[in-house]
Amino acid sequence: MPSFDKEYFNLGYLDTLSYKDTFVHRLDPRIKLVTTFIFILFVVSFPKYEILKMLPFFFFPVFILSVGEIPLKFILKKLLIASPFALFVGIFNPFFDTAAMYNFYGIPISGGWVSYLSIIIKFILTVTAALLLVATTSFPGVCLALKKLKVPNVFVVQLLFLYRYMFVLTAETMRIIRARNMRSFGKKGRGMKTLISIIGVLFVRTVERSERIYQAMCSRGFDGEIRLLTSYKIGFVDISFAITAITVFIIFRGYDVTKTLGELITKT
Amino acid sequence: MHMADALLSPGVGTTFWAGSLGVIGYCAKKLRENINEKMIPLMGILAAFIFAAQMINFTIPGTGSSGHIGGGMILVIILGPYAAFIAVASVLTVQCLFFADGGILALGCNIWNMAVYPCFIAYPLIYAPLTKGNKTPGRIMIASILSVVVALEFGALSVVLQTMFSGKTELPFTTFLVLMLPIHFAIAIGEGFITGGFVNYIRVIKPEVLDVVEGSRAFSVKKVLVSIGIVAIITGGMLSWFASTHPDGLEWSIERVYGKAVLPGYETGIIPDLRDIQEKTAILPDYNFPAGKEEKSEGAADSWPAVNAGTSFSGIIGSLMVLGLVFILGFGINAVKSKRRNMVI
Numbered sequence: 131m132p133s134f135d136k137e138y139f140n141l142g143y144l145d146t147l148s149y150k151d152t153f154v155h156r157l158d159p160r161i162k163l164v165t166t167f168i169f170i171l172f173v174v175s176f177p178k179y180e181i182l183k184m185l186p187f188f189f190f191p192v193f194i195l196s197v198g199e200i201p202l203k204f205i206l207k208k209l210l211i212a213s214p215f216a217l218f219v220g221i222f223n224p225f226f227d228t229a230a231m232y233n234f235y236g237i238p239i240s241g242g243w244v245s246y247l248s249i250i251i252k253f254i255l256t257v258t259a260a261l262l263l264v265a266t267t268s269f270p271g272v273c274l275a276l277k278k279l280k281v282p283n284v285f286v287v288q289l290l291f292l293y294r295y296m297f298v299l300t301a302e303t304m305r306i307i308r309a310r311n312m313r314s315f316g317k318k319g320r321g322m323k324t325l326i327s328i329i330g331v332l333f334v335r336t337v338e339r340s341e342r343i344y345q346a347m348c349s350r351g352f353d354g355e356i357r358l359l360t361s362y363k364i365g366f367v368d369i370s371f372a373i374t375a376i377t378v379f380i381i382f383r384g385y386d387v388t389k390t391l392g393e394l395i396t397k398t
Numbered sequence: 399m400h401m402a403d404a405l406l407s408p409g410v411g412t413t414f415w416a417g418s419l420g421v422i423g424y425c426a427k428k429l430r431e432n433i434n435e436k437m438i439p440l441m442g443i444l445a446a447f448i449f450a451a452q453m454i455n456f457t458i459p460g461t462g463s464s465g466h467i468g469g470g471m472i473l474v475i476i477l478g479p480y481a482a483f484i485a486v487a488s489v490l491t492v493q494c495l496f497f498a499d500g501g502i503l504a505l506g507c508n509i510w511n512m513a514v515y516p517c518f519i520a521y522p523l524i525y526a527p528l529t530k531g532n533k534t535p536g537r538i539m540i541a542s543i544l545s546v547v548v549a550l551e552f553g554a555l556s557v558v559l560q561t562m563f564s565g566k567t568e569l570p571f572t573t574f575l576v577l578m579l580p581i582h583f584a585i586a587i588g589e590g591f592i593t594g595g596f597v598n599y600i601r602v603i604k605p606e607v608l609d610v611v612e613g614s615r616a617f618s619v620k621k622v623l624v625s626i627g628i629v630a631i632i633t634g635g636m637l638s639w640f641a642s643t644h645p646d647g648l649e650w651s652i653e654r655v656y657g658k659a660v661l662p663g664y665e666t667g668i669i670p671d672l673r674d675i676q677e678k679t680a681i682l683p684d685y686n687f688p689a690g691k692e693e694k695s696e697g698a699a700d701s702w703p704a705v706n707a708g709t710s711f712s713g714i715i716g717s718l719m720v721l722g723l724v725f726i727l728g729f730g731i732n733a734v735k736s737k738r739r740n741m742v743i
Contacts, residue, residue, distance in 0.1 A: 170501065171503065175407070185720045188720075189724050192727055193727065249566060250404075256501045260403075261498050281419070285484055285487065288442055292449065295442060299443075299450040322588070326592055326596055329454070332447065333600060337440075337604065347439060387720060388717050390716070
């Protein structure tokens with residue numbers, strides 16, 4: 131895990147990006163959410179030895195990235211620090227599946243390496259798709275989309291609350307961690323006992339804050355629902371974006387673009 | 399451990415999405431019936447609290463490496479299972495979106511693995527009975543450690559099962575299990591110790607929080623049994639689905655479904671038209687694209703694929719071209735954009 135300040139900065143930066151005003155940002159959040167989900171389903175539907183047919187799918191993240199004016203470097207950095215569980219589990223493939231599958235000018239390439247490469251490509255595609263979704267959609271927008279897609283209201287309100295207080299509490303935590311690191315000469319505290327009291331203090335402050343918030347909300351007429359000012363409408367542009375994207379997914383899934391292009395070159 | 403999209407098959411991913419959404423719906427219904435408006439901001443801010451607390455790294459005793467807490471069980475003890483489930487699920491959603499932990503398809507699995515077990519197995523079956531009536535610090539500590547161990551081991555087992563049913567990895571079931579369970583046992587002991595210590599700490603310095611929530615939480619054995627029943631039915635339903643698709647081999651992906659059901663619809667769509675165009679232009683005279691190509695390529699991948707220098711060479715060329723085109727797409731959009739920007743200036 132990277133240093134705390136950096137993590138906190140990244141969190142805020144992703145949020146800042148989502149308030150840009152481009153074609154992708156203006157699309158209805160529901161459309162983006164559903165299209166991204168379908169994209170991921172298509173990507174993971176490839177069998178485990180598939181590599182070539184997956185490559186055309188890079189068009190989708192690249193399109194969103196370029197049109198949405200999202201800095202590539204930032205997404206790559208996030209990709210690197212993303213949870214490496216898939217890469218960790220996949221690394222065992224080359225050890226258990228050693229039968230040669232391709233022969234690359236005399237060098238045999240085992241099925242395990244092929245399937246591991248396939249996992250890596252899937253990892254890159256799915257993770258960037260998720261990151262680009264939040265980078266191009268404000269989080270309240272995502273929540274509204276979930277609500278319109280009939281996710282229970284309690285859960286949507288919960289997400290909005292979490293999002294609102296996440297930044298406040300991480301700032302609070304940052305102050306506590308700084309104090310601890312100062313007192314332990316740059317080391318990470320003195321083990322679990324310190325951690326328990328740190329979490330305890332953070333908890334007490336949190337609960338006291340939540341009581342104040344609750345009173346403030348009551349006096350403003352809170353009734354268990356958060357109402358948002360922005361309303362979204364699915365228009366012609368949104369529908370055509372989704373239809374185009376999904377048609378392209380279907381073509382790329384069913385038709386081996388890579389192979390065709392390759393043969394086009396090698397045979398003519 | 400967060401499950402990842404890249405290891406999942408669409409079938410497993412969507413099944414667990416359905417399961418997790420079902421439990422979210424059930425918890426939402428329970429919370430609506432038993433509405434306590436004060437709960438809503440408390441749930442939200444405690445989820446943010448867990449989120450922030452997970453960022454505190456500490457040195458794990460005896461190892462020198464650093465770790466952070468998970469905190470699921472802390473939320474269950476403070477909020478009760480229904481509210482805690484919603485809160486933990488929201489934390490996982492934010493982690494999935496902002497930190498790319500796992501992925502969007504894997505979110506269903508992650509909610510299942512990290513929220514269902516602490517809320518509906520560990521809490522009602524272990525923590526609640528053990529601390530009933532007699533809340534001494536020692537008992538709370540033991541109950542916390544035990545329940546965290548059970549919750550995490552169930553979660554780890556689920557990760558292994560989900561990975562196996564998806565069939566993207568070669569890791570044998572037992573090896574994977576032997577890797578995962580002891581690691582999570584060690585993590586769970588630490589996490590349980592922190593959870594117990596935390597609850598005892600709160601009981602000393604701010605007991606009213608625990609009492610207020612415990613008092614307001616109408617919790618009956620009947621409800622627990624009903625919720626476990628529902629979890630069991632959902633799990634059973636999924637397992638039977640797995641069992642029925644199992645003979646197909648573990649490669650039961652959407653492709654299988656395509657091959658048998660949906661693909662015919664395909665045949666009347668754009669693919670045959672493309673094929674016609676291709677045949678007419680005859681750039682690739684002997685290009686073999688009859689129906690059933692899908693199965694053939696998959697079958698070939700499964701057994702012993704024909705090693706053909708020609709195909710692998712054209713594959714490499716094709717890959718380079720596709721990546722080149724994708725690069726040009728991104729580059730082109732950027733060029734057009736910067737041009738437009740310059741014109742505005």
